[in-house]
Amino acid sequence: MDDLKELRKQFLLHLGRAEDSSQLQNLRSRYLGKKGEITGLLKSLTSMPPADRPAAGKEINELKDFIENQLNRHLQKIHSREIEGRIQKESIDVTLPGPGSEIGGRHPISLVLDEVIDIFISMGFGVEEGPEIELDFYNFEALNIPRDHPARDMQDTFYINDEVVMRTHTSPVQVRVMQQRKPPLRFIAPGKVYRCDADISHTPMFHQVEGLMVDTNITFANLKSVLESFLHSVFTPDTPVRFRPSYFPFTEPSAEVDIGCIFCKGSGCRICKTTGWIEILGSGMVNPKVFKMVGYNPRKYTGFAFGMGIERITMLKYGIDDIRLFYENDLRFLGQF
Amino acid sequence: MLLPFNWLKEFIKIRKSPGEIADMLTMAGLEVESSEGSGDDTVFDIDLTPNRGDCLSVLGTARELAAVTGKNIKIPRFRLPSEDKRSWIRVSIGDRDLCARYAGRVLKGIKVEESPAWLKKRLELSGIRSINNIVDVTNYVMLEYGQPLHAFDFGKLVSGQICVSTPDKSIRFTTLDGIERLITGDMLLIWDGNKPVAIAGVMGGLESEVGEDTTGIFLESACFNPSSVRRTSSELGLKSESSFRFERGIDVLNVDKALDRASFLISELAGGVLCKRVDVFPRKYRPRQVKLEYAKVNNILGVNLSGTKIQDLISRIGARVEDFDDYLHVEVPSYRNDIENDFDLIEEVARLYGYHRIASSAPVIRVDALPKSKVRENIKSIRNHMCSRGYSEVINFSFMNPDMIRLLNLDSDDPRNNAVRILNPLRQEESLVRTTLVPSLLENLGYNFNRGIRTVKLFEISKVFIDKRQKSDKLPGESMRLGGAYLVDRTHRLWKDNVDDFFVVKGDIDAMIKKLTIGNGLWKRSSEPFLHPGRSADFILGNRKAGFTGILSPDVLHLLDMKVHNSDVVLFEFDLDIITVNKDRKHVYKQFSRFPFIQRDISVLVDPEWSAQDILELVKSYKSKLIDEVTVFDYYSGKNIPDGKISLGFNVHYRAYDRTLSDEEIDGVHNDLIGFLLKKSGAQLRQ
Numbered sequence A: 001m002d003d004l005k006e007l008r009k010q011f012l013l014h015l016g017r018a019e020d021s022s023q024l025q026n027l028r029s030r031y032l033g034k035k036g037e038i039t040g041l042l043k044s045l046t047s048m049p050p051a052d053r054p055a056a057g058k059e060i061n062e063l064k065d066f067i068e069n070q071l072n073r074h075l076q077k078i079h080s081r082e083i084e085g086r087i088q089k090e091s092i093d094v095t096l097p098g099p100g101s102e103i104g105g106r107h108p109i110s111l112v113l114d115e116v117i118d119i120f121i122s123m124g125f126g127v128e129e130g131p132e133i134e135l136d137f138y139n140f141e142a143l144n145i146p147r148d149h150p151a152r153d154m155q156d157t158f159y160i161n162d163e164v165v166m167r168t169h170t171s172p173v174q175v176r177v178m179q180q181r182k183p184p185l186r187f188i189a190p191g192k193v194y195r196c197d198a199d200i201s202h203t204p205m206f207h208q209v210e211g212l213m214v215d216t217n218i219t220f221a222n223l224k225s226v227l228e229s230f231l232h233s234v235f236t237p238d239t240p241v242r243f244r245p246s247y248f249p250f251t252e253p254s255a256e257v258d259i260g261c262i263f264c265k266g267s268g269c270r271i272c273k274t275t276g277w278i279e280i281l282g283s284g285m286v287n288p289k290v291f292k293m294v295g296y297n298p299r300k301y302t303g304f305a306f307g308m309g310i311e312r313i314t315m316l317k318y319g320i321d322d323i324r325l326f327y328e329n330d331l332r333f334l335g336q337f
Numbered sequence B: 001m002l003l004p005f006n007w008l009k010e011f012i013k014i015r016k017s018p019g020e021i022a023d024m025l026t027m028a029g030l031e032v033e034s035s036e037g038s039g040d041d042t043v044f045d046i047d048l049t050p051n052r053g054d055c056l057s058v059l060g061t062a063r064e065l066a067a068v069t070g071k072n073i074k075i076p077r078f079r080l081p082s083e084d085k086r087s088w089i090r091v092s093i094g095d096r097d098l099c100a101r102y103a104g105r106v107l108k109g110i111k112v113e114e115s116p117a118w119l120k121k122r123l124e125l126s127g128i129r130s131i132n133n134i135v136d137v138t139n140y141v142m143l144e145y146g147q148p149l150h151a152f153d154f155g156k157l158v159s160g161q162i163c164v165s166t167p168d169k170s171i172r173f174t175t176l177d178g179i180e181r182l183i184t185g186d187m188l189l190i191w192d193g194n195k196p197v198a199i200a201g202v203m204g205g206l207e208s209e210v211g212e213d214t215t216g217i218f219l220e221s222a223c224f225n226p227s228s229v230r231r232t233s234s235e236l237g238l239k240s241e242s243s244f245r246f247e248r249g250i251d252v253l254n255v256d257k258a259l260d261r262a263s264f265l266i267s268e269l270a271g272g273v274l275c276k277r278v279d280v281f282p283r284k285y286r287p288r289q290v291k292l293e294y295a296k297v298n299n300i301l302g303v304n305l306s307g308t309k310i311q312d313l314i315s316r317i318g319a320r321v322e323d324f325d326d327y328l329h330v331e332v333p334s335y336r337n338d339i340e341n342d343f344d345l346i347e348e349v350a351r352l353y354g355y356h357r358i359a360s361s362a363p364v365i366r367v368d369a370l371p372k373s374k375v376r377e378n379i380k381s382i383r384n385h386m387c388s389r390g391y392s393e394v395i396n397f398s399f400m401n402p403d404m405i406r407l408l409n410l411d412s413d414d415p416r417n418n419a420v421r422i423l424n425p426l427r428q429e430e431s432l433v434r435t436t437l438v439p440s441l442l443e444n445l446g447y448n449f450n451r452g453i454r455t456v457k458l459f460e461i462s463k464v465f466i467d468k469r470q471k472s473d474k475l476p477g478e479s480m481r482l483g484g485a486y487l488v489d490r491t492h493r494l495w496k497d498n499v500d501d502f503f504v505v506k507g508d509i510d511a512m513i514k515k516l517t518i519g520n521g522l523w524k525r526s527s528e529p530f531l532h533p534g535r536s537a538d539f540i541l542g543n544r545k546a547g548f549t550g551i552l553s554p555d556v557l558h559l560l561d562m563k564v565h566n567s568d569v570v571l572f573e574f575d576l577d578i579i580t581v582n583k584d585r586k587h588v589y590k591q592f593s594r595f596p597f598i599q600r601d602i603s604v605l606v607d608p609e610w611s612a613q614d615i616l617e618l619v620k621s622y623k624s625k626l627i628d629e630v631t632v633f634d635y636y637s638g639k640n641i642p643d644g645k646i647s648l649g650f651n652v653h654y655r656a657y658d659r660t661l662s663d664e665e666i667d668g669v670h671n672d673l674i675g676f677l678l679k680k681s682g683a684q685l686r687q
């Protein structure tokens, strides 16, 4: 049985030299294959005297098991070495950014518009729209602003012709909707408006959100509640809100709504012109003259209307100090939102 | 309006500080915008709303303060010196609608000189330049009483007859400021006989101006029609302190009092003799009567005020009231032209009661689920899609520069030429209203690129306006658009893939269209004149063009002030009214096959007229229920391909709903499909 010892030695020598899985495969067939050495030895048992066969068979099988085990163990080792190598070769700088990873900025005006709209939707208001190039009738006349009235001075108007203007506010949507539908009404009308005015604090186009609520029992106390609730949502719940008398031709009584200055907390600063208050909304009870214009019975229905400038709210929310930034569309500005 | 605090104190007893008074006025609706100390005085700048013309004076503001505090005003007393029994002038009003009252007085033997310091200072604090004692007094009394006055040089009035009427025909007239103006037939004038001497309520004439050598004056105090004054002043482009007050309405019962006050002051400062006052007041003044129901006050305001309380508040504005159990009869004072009906009185109640004392109360509403606006939802989703694809949202003015639209080389019948024109634009560059978002987006692109930003990806969702050029349509067509612009510097890209920028942007658009689930649209070569003809496409939905995307034509790029090298500008614009409105297609789940698929590839050589889309459509039109999906996986022209041919590779997935397919069955179908394809397209099979 020295042959077997020799064979074992020779196998171990070959195994030591095997470097990859294909060489191991060769070794397997050389020793354990159909024509392999061990297979040959097992076949040669038949030529042995029957008495010797069991002992010899046992030894050959032990060697076969040994080779099999060694091959498997070695194969595993080589496998993991090969995978390791591949992993190393495939390694990349994982800190590089992926393609298409940059996202665009939302325009802050559009962001705040959405926020304002969502707050009103949550309070049960619908959303309506109207034309931006509007008839003088809807923009002024139907809102109780006759042609020769000083109230027209409140808004510098871009004219298209005698009858057509770039709308100066979103209020004409009130009239258009009331002409088409009967109360109860509860909606807002967001959109662009235009004034013939450009300086450090005015742009010729800006955004407004108009609101209207009409029913049989709407009061000034309701107006206060809805607007307070809105302002507490869009700013913070502890923001002070005050209502003071004002004048809009299409509301009566009219109210200007101020919030406590969010920069100085009411102690007075440059932004609030030392008053501690910042004007944020115009509002009032719908003037019965407007109801008559649209064919509502002013003895039956009451309602309130309000309007706000989105630029102003956006500037306050994000601490933007120059309104012109909104329309330069500089990506270094837009990218921040 | 500038108002010195000390002057106010002459009309009402005030113990509070200027700051406290400013606050009270603001909270009553007379917004004190600023309050500035000046020596021993404080000057309020009050921003008066157009309805409160009655407060455009010391007297008016004092009256308002009295209403707020419940105090009384005290009008400083004066005694007129004895007067000449003759008036020396006659007055007639030609148009009673335009002039409700005209009073006047001749003062003779006066001396025109510089005003005393106290007068100059009051005027200066009120923002009015001192001229001489006569003119200064007219301004002083206007500021004090709210009644505009005018002094004519009596020596220059020759006829002794003043007439108030409009001219028969247009005439030329030179005003105090030395400008000759065209007066049209609807403008009210003051005439000396048949010679015009003033534009009523707006400005006096140069010829009858009071000067150093004036020795007699005719002092005018009148009440002109607000609309008429406003029309005249705006048509002439001539605004004055006087016209400002007349437009807002003055107190017709105050006309004579102001005249006396001015006469008194002039006689004090310039001496002379007062002649008899003339006062033409043709129609008897009747105060406005309004019925105010208590229940209505409480219903509108949402409060519970007693009749007594309401009565008290209304009397404070100087109204005469009478209580009739459930309503109040109110006689409106002559200076409150703004109070026409009960709503105006309800505002007075709210104001004087204090808005802050009206407790907020949430409205009781019927709870309705509102229908969701599909269009708004879609626009929201487009916005989010574009942002997540790296495009930043811009908002531009709706104006358009005529030069920029010309740059686009549009055909003469292109509706985008039909822009609405603004009569009074701020700048020539903003004189048109946008018919397309492209010009603004190109400007944004240039602005950012020229500031060193190398990845410029922008989008805007805004309306465009097309003038319909038809008399019957007074308003232009408005339609919501999505526009975008893209410019990414190639040399500084980290991932150097070779995808054409056209396809990068088209991929973004295709994904958006898929998201909107608006059904099958088709892409075809675009004919937009400002795009590269070979690298641009229109998107067609149904029979309508829904939008385009493409590379900016090199000759247009050349005209823009942008130094772009080896990168392309890509533009797109879509009509959101088309792509966001899906016709309420029912969204129903479609079953898919759970059986295995078999795939086959086809490679064909086609002529360039055939687009990949054409071939895909052709495959889809092949009648076999077994074709599950077809995709393009190869597009090639160049080496190893016959000249002028394009090699297209398609992958076809076969799958049945009811069984596992066999290779043999599919071989049959696939060979037939190839035959169909080659026959229809004239393509060759590529081996």
Ligand SMILES: [Zn+2]
Pocket (backbone or CB within 6 Å): A261, A262, A263, A264, A265, A266, A267, A268, A269, A270, A271, A272, A273, A274, A276, A277
């Ligand atoms: Zn502040």
